[in-house]
Amino acid sequence: MEQMKANVLLDAKGLACPMPIVKTKKIMNTMEAGQVLEVQATDKGSKADLKAWAERTGHQYLGTLEEGPVLKHYLRKASGEETIERKHPHVVTNAELANKLTEATSIVVLDVREAAEYAFNHIPNAVSIPLGELENRMHELNKNDEIFVVCRTGNRSDLAAQKLTENGFTHVVNVIPGMSQWSGKTTSVTN
Incomplete structure (x- = not known):
């Protein structure tokens, strides 16, 4: 398979929820719209967590590749108009x-x-x-x-x-x- 290209790499291996999302959010704030972030994690729940977080915030979840115990998540930073983080009101x-x-x-x-x-x-x-x-x-x-x-x-x-x-x-x-x-x-x- 062709090597995936990402603009920024985040090593979140060994971290449990909510830390992969916390670190992703922090690094995403430093990136430019359209750039791709690769998040490397070992927490099996990170796939659902990052996908749901991306949907909630307007960033684009591109997919996840598994390499042994490491999950490589790819997210594309949305432009300012696309990102609105919602919280459940109740x-x-x-x-x-x-x-x-x-x-x-x-x-x-x-x-x-x-x-x-x-x-x-x-x-x-x-x-x-x-x-x-x-x-x-x-x-x-x-x-x-x-x-x-x-x-x-x-x-x-x-x-x-x-x-x-x-x-x-x-x-x-x-x-x-x-x-x-x-x-x-x-x-x-x-x-």
Whole structure:
């Protein structure tokens, strides 16, 4: 295969979410419109994360090449008119979700972290659909349910909440800061 050409290279190997996106955003701010960024990462979730981030901000996700354990993501910087980073408008804190869970209301907690993250620590009865699978698995959710979306830090869940809303889900809420600071009940494969 022909070697891909990029204007800028970002080494994000060994970093976990949200750091590949944080570093991508920072370096993208220094680039000129139309330039291509190659992000090298080892975090398997980075493919879905970077693709969703690019869609949300207006930058162009070109694709990902796998070379052993390294994922090489290619993104094209958009011009100023193309970039508008959106955030999901409906947000609750971890404490607010914990209170909701103690009430008798019927809610759905959707965990969009990778399957391994979910397996080792998740909110009891949470539905696991990793962000990268959400597009193909939305049919598993009811569009009229009240859905609280969680991830590790609130970034992937923000992208997932936007995607659900764009697809006709009416009661979607992003939970921040997410599982990285969750102090409520959890369940895992080890207990």
